[in-house]
Amino acid sequence: MSRDIWDPNVYTRYADERSRPFFELVGRVAAENPGEVVDLGCGTGELTATLAERWPEARIRGVDSSAAMIAKAPAGDRLSFAVQDARDWRGEPDVIVSNALLQWVPEHRDLLEHWVSWLPADGWLAFQVPGNFDAPSHRIIRELCRTRWKEELADTVRDAPVGDPIDYHGRLTALGCAVDAWETTYVHLLPGSVLEWVKGTALRPMLDRLTPEQQAEFLADCGRMLDEAYPARPYGTPFPFRRVFVVARKVGRKIK
């Protein structure tokens, strides 16, 4: 298994901003009485647990590759969690939910095909991915990794990991699904610097590479550039954040 780079205490700092897309995603899943629902890349599991209220008869299973995240998962009837890489997961649930995972899985387009093939007729797949790879926050991180921090961090820079709604729409329609795909740009109002936000997600692979002294220096570099790109206002720091949503219901067979 790959190294655990996640820190649940840092990740959950912006719980409200991060949970809203989950609820907007799941709100479009019209499964009536599923027997089993799985949340892939479930993180600390609080959001997963809400699925047990949404579907009061269903068994709910959360899967995440980070032992640190799963260690925080809540207990509950009909609720179970496992440490596992989503790429190795196999199952036959009625609903698959995956919120803010697939940007970390470059080969996720192939995974989608497997996941749909394991769903029953009328099964649902719903996922959300950040669509902000071209936003200043990501461009700044890439620029630093390719210039001043090239020696330590050049190989942490990734190609754009996710597609647009239209890409996923075409792909899942071809797999025999009725697809609802859309995007939303939220303007989050952060209490402080955008640096605090990216520390919990986009910067995890870089921070994992650096010594504590290097981390402090790298974060200072990022902070300066981010504060310039996202200036603080008297009422907080507006931070636009685009997200891509896809909800697919399996209605037919793969179109060859």
Ligand SMILES: C[S@@+](CC[C@H](N)C(=O)[O-])C[C@H]1O[C@@H](n2cnc3c(N)ncnc32)[C@H](O)[C@@H]1O
């Ligand atoms: C941005 S968090 C999202 C957590 C949760 N779904 C939420 O909405 O708050 C991404 C999660 O994906 C997990 N993750 C990353 N790569 C993974 C993989 N290959 N398989 C399973 N989980 C993975 C991380 O451990 C982390 O908990």
